[in-house]
Amino acid sequence: MNEVTKNWVRKFALDYPCELTSVREAGRQSREELHAAGLAEQELDHWELVLAEAGNNAVYYALEGQKHKPVRFEFYVDDQWVEARIRDQGPGFEMPEEVELPEPDSEHGRGLFLIKTLTDEAAYWRGKGENWLVLRKRRPERETPASEASGPPASAADAALTEQLAQSESTLELMTEELASAYESLSTIFRYSAELAEQPQPEEFARKWLVEVCKIGAADWFVLRLVNENEALKLVVSSVDLTGREVLDMENAGEADVSLEIRAASLRMDVWFDGTLQRVAAVDPLVSVTGQGTGFAHPIVINDRLVGVLSVGRYLADKPFQAGQVSIIQTFGDFLGIQIRNAHFQKQQVQTQLTARDLKIAADIQRSLLPKTLPVLPGYQLVGHYQSARQVGGDFYDAFETPGGKVLMAIADVMGKGVSAAMFAAIFRSQLRAEAERERSPAALLTMLNRALFADLDQVEMFITAQLVLFNPQDRSIVISAAGHPPMLLAGNDGRSQEVEQSGLPLGVLGDSVYTERTVLLPAGGNLLLFTDGLTEARDPEGQLLWLSPLEKCLSQGAKAGRGAEETKAALIAIVEAHEQGIPAGDDQTFLLLAERRTGAKNLNPPKQA
Amino acid sequence: MRTEKNGATLLVTDLPTLTSDNSRAFKDFVRGALAPEHLTVEVDLRNTRSVDSNGLGALISIHKTICVRGGKVRLLHPSPLIEEMFHILQLDQLFEIIPRPL
Structure with a gap:
C-alpha cells in the first residue's frame, strides 16, 4: 500500500x-x-x-x-x-x-x-x-470496448486467478512496507548498540546516528534535548544552530505560547507542527530556527519519567512524514534516549566509585600521618585531636622530640581535598621529620619546606598553611613560626590568655619566601593550643561561626582550674559540638594541646595514643 | 426538519441529511414532538441524501422510545444507498422500510 x-x-x-x-x-x-x-x-x-x-x-x-x-x-x-x-x-x-x-x-x-x-x-x-x-x-x-480488446477472452478461471494474484500482490506490498520499517528500526538499533560500547562520548555518537536516522526518516534536521539536573531541557546535539537557546526552562509549560519541545515534554505526547505555527515563531527555538516546515517533537519517556525530547523536521511544510518514517524516528529516539541516559548513569557511577576510592585512599594516608604516640615530657601532657569532615581534607598534626630535648610541634592544613591533599601532607610530614633531625629552627624549617614543595604546589595551584612550634621544657621557651596559619593560643593559671601570631605566606605561594620566628614563654601552669581553622570556623545551624573566643575562654579556664590536657581537650570538643548542634563539619577540625601539670602531680600517663 | 401529526402517527419530513452534525438535534426534535397518542413515527427519507452511523443511532434511539409504548418506526422511501446501508447493518430487521417507488 x-x-x-x-x-x-x-x-x-x-x-x-x-x-x-x-x-x-x-x-x-x-x-x-x-x-x-x-x-x-x-x-x-x-x-x-x-x-x-x-x-x-x-x-x-x-x-x-x-x-x-x-x-x-x-x-x-x-x-x-x-x-x-x-x-x-x-x-x-x-x-x-x-x-x-x-x-x-x-x-x-x-x-x-x-x-x-x-x-x-x-x-x-x-x-x-x-x-x-x-x-x-x-x-x-x-466494460472493455471491442477495439481495445486483445487476444482471446479470459476464461472465468483466469479471471479468478488474476483476482487472487492481485490480492496477494497487495497483501505482499503491505507486509513489505511494514517489514521494511521494522527492519530499518532494528538494524539501526543493532548497529547503534554495537558501536555504543566503543564510543566514549555518547553525545558525539548521538549526533552521528541522528544524522543517519534523519536520512532513513527523510528528515532535514534534528534537535535532541535531555532533562538535566534542574529539570530543564538541555541541548545535547543538534543539526541546527541553537546558540543562546541551549536550555529550555519547563516552568512555563502550562502557558499557551511555549515552545513545541516543552509542550511535547509537558503533554508526554508527540507535538506536530507545520506552516500554521507562525504565532509561536518569536518564542519557539524550533520554529524560529527551522522556519515554517513540518515535523514533530517526540518526548522520550522511560518508566513514566521524562528523559528528553527529540525533534525532527523538514524545511518544506507540504512534505509531511509518512507513518513508517515517523515510527522509525520515534523508535530510534526512544532507544537513543535510553542509551544516553544509561551512559550518563554509568559515567556518574564510575565517577562516584572513583571519588569513593579516592576518599578511602586519602583517609588511609591521613590516618597514617597522625603520630601513633606523642612525646612524653616531664611535667607536661601533650594530646592531639583530629576530626575529619565528610570529605577527607589535608589537616594533620605531628610532634616529636628533637636533639637537645626539645619538642617540635607542627600543625598544617593543605588546601584541597582527597588524595592530592593527603599526598602533600605526607610529603610535608616526611620532609619536616628529616630536616628536623638537624635541629633547625621553625623558621628555617618552613623556609626549607617552602622551597622544596613550591614547584609541586604551584603546578597544581595548591598551598599549605602551617605552624611550627619548638618547645623547650627546660626554660619554657616557645619558638613559633607560621605560614599563613591561625594564631597559637596560650593561657596561664592566672586565667589570662593570649593569641600569638606570626606572619608568613602559606607554603606554595612564593618560591623564595623567607619565614621569621619569635620566642615567647609558656605562662606558669599554662596551656598551649595549636589548631586549624576548621575549629574556629565550625558553624551552627544558622551558619554562624564559632570564632576564637570560646576556645580561648575554655583554655584559660582549664589552666586556671589546673585541668589536665585530656580534660581540656574534651571540653574543647564539647564546645565545638554544642555550637554545631549536629550539623556535619564542613572542614577538618584539628588541634594539638600542651598542658603543664600542676606541681607535685605525678606523671602517671603512659605515652598517649593520639 | 418538520413534523406532521396524523392521529397515532407522527411524520417527520424535510430531512436533507441525518448525520453526525444533526443527529442529536433530530433526536431531540422528534422526542419533543411525540405526544402520548403517537404509536408510529414515520421518517420520510425521500429527500435525504446521506445518513451515517450517528444518524442511525438517533433512529435507533427513537425506535427504543416508541417501542416502550408498543409502537414502531417506519422509514419511508430511502435512497438505494441508504437502503443498502440498512441492509448491510441488518437494521432492516429493526425498522419497517417502505421502498422508494420505481
Whole structure:
C-alpha cells in the first residue's frame, strides 16, 4: 500500500478542520474530486459513506491539544484501485481482523463495520499523535470496448486467478512496507548498540546516528534535548544552530505560547507542527530556527519519567512524514534516549566509585600521618585531636622530640581535598621529620619546606598553611613560626590568655619566601593550643561561626582550674559540638594541646595514643 | 426538519441529511414532538441524501422510545444507498422500510 510501488494515475488531498460540521463538506468535496477521477456513481456513494464514518471518528477521537491540526484525506486512484488515507490525531486503536455488529438496539458501534464492509482492505498505521487509516477498494471492472480488446477472452478461471494474484500482490506490498520499517528500526538499533560500547562520548555518537536516522526518516534536521539536573531541557546535539537557546526552562509549560519541545515534554505526547505555527515563531527555538516546515517533537519517556525530547523536521511544510518514517524516528529516539541516559548513569557511577576510592585512599594516608604516640615530657601532657569532615581534607598534626630535648610541634592544613591533599601532607610530614633531625629552627624549617614543595604546589595551584612550634621544657621557651596559619593560643593559671601570631605566606605561594620566628614563654601552669581553622570556623545551624573566643575562654579556664590536657581537650570538643548542634563539619577540625601539670602531680600517663 | 401529526402517527419530513452534525438535534426534535397518542413515527427519507452511523443511532434511539409504548418506526422511501446501508447493518430487521417507488 504505497504510492511508490504503485503507479497511481491520480492523487489529491483535502484538509478540513477537526470539527463534525466540516466532515460532511469534506465528504462532498471528496466526492467531487473522485468523480473527476472517473469513479462511478455507486463507487462515489460508498466512498462518501466510508469517508463520513472515518472523518467522524477522526474528529471524535482527536486528542485535546491536537485539534488545531486539520484532518487530512488523501486519495490515490488508478484504473483498478482507489486508496484513501485518513489522518487523525487521536490515541489510535488496534484494527480488528473482523468487526462484529453490535446488538440491534445499540445506538453506537456501526461505523467501523460499515468501513470494513464497504472497502476491500483496511489498515491502521499508528504513530504517536498521528495515525493513518488506509482504505482500499477495488474498482468495478470497466466494460472493455471491442477495439481495445486483445487476444482471446479470459476464461472465468483466469479471471479468478488474476483476482487472487492481485490480492496477494497487495497483501505482499503491505507486509513489505511494514517489514521494511521494522527492519530499518532494528538494524539501526543493532548497529547503534554495537558501536555504543566503543564510543566514549555518547553525545558525539548521538549526533552521528541522528544524522543517519534523519536520512532513513527523510528528515532535514534534528534537535535532541535531555532533562538535566534542574529539570530543564538541555541541548545535547543538534543539526541546527541553537546558540543562546541551549536550555529550555519547563516552568512555563502550562502557558499557551511555549515552545513545541516543552509542550511535547509537558503533554508526554508527540507535538506536530507545520506552516500554521507562525504565532509561536518569536518564542519557539524550533520554529524560529527551522522556519515554517513540518515535523514533530517526540518526548522520550522511560518508566513514566521524562528523559528528553527529540525533534525532527523538514524545511518544506507540504512534505509531511509518512507513518513508517515517523515510527522509525520515534523508535530510534526512544532507544537513543535510553542509551544516553544509561551512559550518563554509568559515567556518574564510575565517577562516584572513583571519588569513593579516592576518599578511602586519602583517609588511609591521613590516618597514617597522625603520630601513633606523642612525646612524653616531664611535667607536661601533650594530646592531639583530629576530626575529619565528610570529605577527607589535608589537616594533620605531628610532634616529636628533637636533639637537645626539645619538642617540635607542627600543625598544617593543605588546601584541597582527597588524595592530592593527603599526598602533600605526607610529603610535608616526611620532609619536616628529616630536616628536623638537624635541629633547625621553625623558621628555617618552613623556609626549607617552602622551597622544596613550591614547584609541586604551584603546578597544581595548591598551598599549605602551617605552624611550627619548638618547645623547650627546660626554660619554657616557645619558638613559633607560621605560614599563613591561625594564631597559637596560650593561657596561664592566672586565667589570662593570649593569641600569638606570626606572619608568613602559606607554603606554595612564593618560591623564595623567607619565614621569621619569635620566642615567647609558656605562662606558669599554662596551656598551649595549636589548631586549624576548621575549629574556629565550625558553624551552627544558622551558619554562624564559632570564632576564637570560646576556645580561648575554655583554655584559660582549664589552666586556671589546673585541668589536665585530656580534660581540656574534651571540653574543647564539647564546645565545638554544642555550637554545631549536629550539623556535619564542613572542614577538618584539628588541634594539638600542651598542658603543664600542676606541681607535685605525678606523671602517671603512659605515652598517649593520639 | 418538520413534523406532521396524523392521529397515532407522527411524520417527520424535510430531512436533507441525518448525520453526525444533526443527529442529536433530530433526536431531540422528534422526542419533543411525540405526544402520548403517537404509536408510529414515520421518517420520510425521500429527500435525504446521506445518513451515517450517528444518524442511525438517533433512529435507533427513537425506535427504543416508541417501542416502550408498543409502537414502531417506519422509514419511508430511502435512497438505494441508504437502503443498502440498512441492509448491510441488518437494521432492516429493526425498522419497517417502505421502498422508494420505481
